[in-house]
Amino acid sequence: MSLTDDHFARKIAAQSKAWEETSDAPKKERSHEAAAPKMGICDKCKKEALLRSYRFRETSVSNGAASFGTVTKHLCEDCAPKSRAQKDAEVPKLNNKQIRNLMRSAKKGLL
């Protein structure tokens, strides 16, 4: 039992390490929703630019009770969250291995 747990823990650790190593690399966008940039006013710098929407987890405390919610912000390229912030965004991401598998499948013409 403990052997299995250890194996599992190491697998998780390896996956998050792979994530760290790739977090700054350009990623293939998943076409699960309208990810195409749109013109609009950036929520952060208030400039008109091509915007993408990002979802953030937000924790607010009022009357001593914490509440959790998700906020959507439309940010330009300059204000787009990088690496660490992206981890907080609730957008499903492919890890390194998944991308490699995907590429392999694509090469075989399975997609």
Ligand SMILES: [Zn+2]
């Ligand atoms: Zn901006």
